[in-house]
Amino acid sequence: MNLPASMKAIVIEGKGGPDVLRLRQLPVPTPGAEDVLIKVAAAGVNRPDVLQRQGNYPPPKGHSELPGLEVAGVIASVGADVQGLSAGDEVLALVAGGGYAEYCVAPAICCIRKPQSLSFVEAAAIPETFFTVWHNVFERGALKAGEKFLVHGGTSGIGVTAIQLAKEFGAKVFTTAGSDEKCAAARQLGADVAINYKTTDFAEVVKRETDGRGVDVILDMVGGDYIEKNIRSLGDDGRLVNIAFQQGSKATVDFMRVMLKRLTITGSTLRIRSNDVKGHIARAIESQVMPLVVSAKIKVPIDGTYALADAADAHARMESSAHVGKIVLMV
Template sequence: MPAVPKTMRAIGFDQPGGADVLSLRDNVAVPQPGEGEVLLKVAYAGVNRPDCIQRAGLYPPPPGASPILGLEASGEIVAVGEGVDAARLGEHVCALTPGGAYAEYCVVPEGHVLPVPDALTMAEAAALPETLFTVWHNVFQRGMARDGETLLVHGGTSGIGTMAIMLGKAFGMTVIITAGSEEKCDAARRIGADHAIDYKTTDFVEAVGLITGGKGVDLVLDMVSGDYVARNLKCLKPDGRHVTIAVLGGMKADINMALVISKRLVLTGSTLRPRSDAFKTALRDEIYREAWPLVEDGSIRPVMDRIFALGDAGEAHARMEAGDHIGKIMLAVDEDL
């Protein structure tokens, strides 16, 4: 195995701002794995909405995390820290990262990596961790999703949305999504959504009522918040659950608490990045046991949008913020891995 260099290329920015502040830097120090960590030689990195929010100065990395953007990657383990079996050197893995994936090398806790199945490309592998960890925790753990239930997903053609469709269907749910065009609705149906609502032309509350025969849905996965929350609650059945994972439509919601009481609704939410390494390792273990076999047998494949070169990270962010993408936007760091 070639020696690990002392410096690498990585994406950085001097001041928060728009997508154009991102630039490719040379001579960035290669991070060193600490106890319980591995060093990845990165093949691909996923681009996620939190990356854009961090770049804009609104989502600082947790204490101790790399200031470099990037929350998921695939690559080869090229160095290990204390307590990690050296036999892992050379393994091809994908990982949920605490930051640092927009670079040639990235340090990751050993407990946050998953093996790359033979049937999966390294680009596809890098597209999985952030959405899979997020959807599993919020739909199945916090949202308590069960076979036979109905799930409403906003942003149905985003990386999170497409993963929610696939996991929901894999575990016996009826999935309704909203999206901003008929093209996106058609794409969501091809991915597996049972129903797709163009929220720009249709009141999704009325549409959900028609689809469900007035019964409503069991669970809402909400990335919008703001004035969507009150509308989402109208869509829920008694004992329904509302899970918020982003606040793209505003941080405050005006809701009717009498409705919450009368329907016995549960309102919850989470953000994954600040959670402890131990929590993420336990989540990885459950995903590996319950969901990873679906990746290995081909039942779940990430929906891929576009792959940009590492140096074109600014263009990748601009595409994400334009909202035209369907599925995952990726950065190619080392396509030879």
């Protein structure tokens, strides 16, 4: 594949609202020995991209400062030490940055071959949320068949993924969402109990629906006063997994509950983890989850697509919290 010298990409000029996202012409990046260069067809938009734009989530040292954590496209070139992938292969990939561009470098170990049945838009909407949910719900949270699971933000990209995966692997699924319409959408995806958090105390509903026992695993990206409510909503030996703190990372907590119920409180952020860790998750997704996507047992709900040049509009849509499913840039 003949490579151009430059490419179109979205840069963050300053920090602030969506208007600081600007389309610019930049040099095409060069892959390292263990990397591939992907000609991007589509790139997912995620909440961490918004945080980076606001100046609250800088990229790891040594990685691209361009936003974008997941892409799908065609491999344009491969590094000297890459095996098993070649130019022309269609892939989806988790990256630490650089996705909002016509070309993006990705570690070969973090790539998954794109099934022919998936569009590039659907494929680009998979890596960030599926890697995050698999690692935090099934590896860190150790969710098992027959257990009860609560995920907040049921119609977010993380939410729609967590609901479907937890349900498919045999859990009873609880979720919260910000309107009756969103609750209905969550139930269509497989949620057994969907709670409008604007009108109802989710902790009271969980208590009632579990006969006072509580749920086994909670995936939370809200934080703030949810932290104490989550602890109240967990049953004996329950696990709380935090992946973000949209309402703040500090809370007043009665740790007596943690001790008496033998709770585990954990959390993680994926972006700073090593490529080996991400590669391990990629192989698990490849073997355990992608067959479910190919068979349409797991869907990839897309809220909307935007041209690369309209990245600011995509961010405004995400910040409105009106979306149901993933937002994707067409490159």
